[in-house]
Amino acid sequence: MTARDTDLTAAIARVVEARRGETLRLLQDFVRVPCVTGDEGAVQEVVAAAFAESRLAVERVSATPEGIAPYHDHVGEETRFANRPNIVGIRRGAGGGRSILLNGHVDTVEVGDPATWTRDPLGGEIVGDRLYGRGACDMKGGIVSFIAALETLDALGIRLRGDVTVAATVGEEDGGVGALAVILAGYRADAVLITEPTRLALVPAQGGSLVFRLTVPGRAAHAAVRDEGVSALEAFLPIFEDLRALERDRNATLDHPLYAAIANKVPINIGVVRAGNWASTVPESLVAEGRIGLIPGEEVAPFRAFIEERIFGVAAQNRWLVENPPTLEWFGGQFAPAEVPADAPICRAVMAAHERVTGAPPTVAGVPYGADMRLFIRLGEMPCVMYGAGDVNHAHRADEHISVPELLTATRTIAHLLIDWCGVAE
Ligand SMILES: [Zn+2]
Structure with missing residues (x-):
């Protein structure tokens, strides 16, 4: 100087x-x-x-x-x-x-x-x-x-x-x-x-963030004969677990020098879950809303396609969901x-x-x-x-x-x- x-x-x-x-x-x-x-x-x-x-x-x-x-x-x-x-x-x-x-x-x-x-x-x-x-x-x-x-x-x-x-x-x-x-x-x-x-x-x-709404169908039944029904909550749980695994995988494999110091650089949060309508009824539907993080270098459209594939891949393991597929919507701001x-x-x-x-x-x-x-x-x-x-x-x-x-x-x-x-x- x-x-x-x-x-x-x-x-x-x-x-x-x-x-x-x-x-x-x-x-x-x-x-x-x-x-x-x-x-x-x-x-x-x-x-x-x-x-x-x-x-x-x-x-x-x-x-x-x-x-x-x-x-x-x-x-x-x-x-x-x-x-x-x-x-x-x-x-x-x-x-x-x-x-x-x-x-x-x-x-x-x-x-x-x-x-x-x-x-x-x-x-x-x-x-x-x-x-x-x-x-x-x-x-x-x-x-x-x-x-x-x-x-x-x-x-x-x-x-x-x-x-x-x-x-x-x-x-x-x-x-x-x-x-x-x-x-x-x-x-x-x-x-x-x-x-x-x-x-x-x-x-x-x-980072970017995408907000989604997943609707998982079930079949209502009286709790006393719950095996006659299909719990939308139980159908959702493997999908939730897979999203957790996905978050872990992404944090382990995504490589960006400016994000190296952040423990969870791409959080996936399920912020809202609504299911069922009565304690003694098997929940006939579940709605989960969540937010998925992206880091620079990732693009919104292919990433959305990837997430859809991942969620429907888990659903494909469940016979009920194969016949009654969940629906996935992207709503609100899709921030690149x-x-x-x-x-x-x-x-x-x-x-x-x-x-x-x-x-x-x-x-x-x-x-x-x-x-x-x-x-x-x-x-x-x-x-x-x-x-x-x-x-x-x-x-x-x-x-x-x-x-x-x-x-x-x-x-x-x-x-x-x-x-x-x-x-x-x-
Ligand atoms: Zn601010």
Whole structure:
């Protein structure tokens, strides 16, 4: 690093620290407006005001039923469209630099039972190094980190060459209708950074997930003569066992360097089982709903065909099921996995920025869950990675919180990334 670089790194650190109070106040403002998926209108007014305050040109983009209809396979079915704007902010650069799109979702999961929280779920309380509240970590903190990075550059009088677009999107927890709407509206950049909580790891790969419903027929009979009937539950059990075996096999054989450290990289979960209607009746049908994980490199259509073959292969061992075959439906979002090469320019840029701020390169890892990243890569055809403050293990549960030092480190990294990626105007 040259002396000038060192000065810049120190100056960014100084400004981010000096702006700490404003940054945390903004996150508190965001956390105090509830915005469970489907009900994001109120928080988006606060976000739009914050973008405008940061001298971004604010645009609103809403999904429409007609626009989304061809993409149900990618984002699932949407039931609500009214008052769910995505807020896009644009800062034109001086020209001649690479552009970037910084994205975060504003929607959160429900608070859950407030009695299980030791802090006010919508309070934004700061205790020690933590800021508490639903969405603090996943991922209002991430949105605040890129706003604070832009503010930091402003405070230092740094004007960028490339365009910066920021997007606060809705509906991520439910499939990503907001990110899709932004992509369909034509917003593009040379790279996309999503500031999901990755604990400051660079995430260039995300898993996929497929949701299915299996209906297994049986034949009802009075329990007193149960052998006259066929239990749909008992017919299902070998299929369930085989799915467990499949999960074990896949974990043992699938090979992806970014997933090597994850014990269960492709979980198969049976989340719903409904069978029978009365304690003294042999269950005449069973419905099981589950979710199967994929890693990058696997494609949805052939994988679905493979799973069908596997389930019907087990059913073929059961005479009843041969004559009364189960049915398998794929419903809801069918989320494809996605990745960008670990040596892609945006990966190298994020790694370099992180290293300048922290003195060490970041962890680089894949994640087993799906996020909006896949939409930017697969539908928007833009390289997209995730990097942000917060630990996903603290999301979606009581006492959700974000580490304040991590939030400020992410802010510094993003400020450096913007300088390196977009270039600085003279
Ligand atoms: Zn998230």
